[in-house]
Amino acid sequence: MPIAKKKVTALVITYNEVGYIERCIESISFVDEIIVVDSYSTDGTYEYLLNHPKVKVIQHPFSNFTAQKSFALKQASNDWVLFLDxxxxxxxxxxxxxxxKVETENDIAAYWFYRDFMFQNERLGYSGWQTDKNYRLFRKSKAKFSDKKIVHETLVVEGKSGxxxxxxxHxxxxxxxxYKGKMLSYGRLKAKEAFYREKKFNYFILLAKPTWKFFNHFFLRLGFLDGRKGFIISHLNALGVLEYCKELKRLEKKNELAYYLVMP
Structure with missing residues (x-):
């Protein structure tokens, strides 16, 4: 009796991704199931997905990346999951x-993927991304997203990784x-994550962290070799860190105000 082919579910979360999601969906048409969780897009993303014959789209409110991806993971029918941005x-x-890999390597629970980062349609060779890797293919039964992070979510894997x-x-x-909007949004979410962990704002961090971020990406991680593109990426990454610091300060002030308002 022939062995049944192992099926794969592709998962994607979206919000206003017209111009990108089409190319992503086309590239994963080889899988057995495609599920997209959309957080109420307003640019036509949802309508495109709704009318795509190979896609099951579900709308679900966005609270943070970990919660949204954990919700999406529960929708997958198959054990093997390809989770893409x-x-x-x-x-x-x-x-x-x-x-x-899915058909032949039975002892692996999850796989790391390296990524090529594209600045519009040109590849970034450096700028800190040259060693970036993420889990993208894994067994649903052997992995889950950690609830300790709400942005740049972490996959906890039980078993061997390839x-x-x-x-x-990418x-x-x-x-x-x-990209600026994306970095500012990430900065604010990271600040909330830090606030919940009781990390404290101070002015040294406000001055030092953004400066270090730029220096690290542009000089130490060779962003200058990407020229103008490397400068822009390094600058916007540093801007995201600056927003993290400012948001952490805002959250602390808001918390202090709430405390004094309830004081007898």
Missing amino acids: ADEVVSEKLKNEISL IFTERLT YCYKNYED
């Missing part, structure tokens, strides 16, 4: 490698305002 694309060679040779393509930079 809406601006990531799977190449033909990577498709073949995914199919081969790593792919081929890279994901279209991280659409334009200046889009």
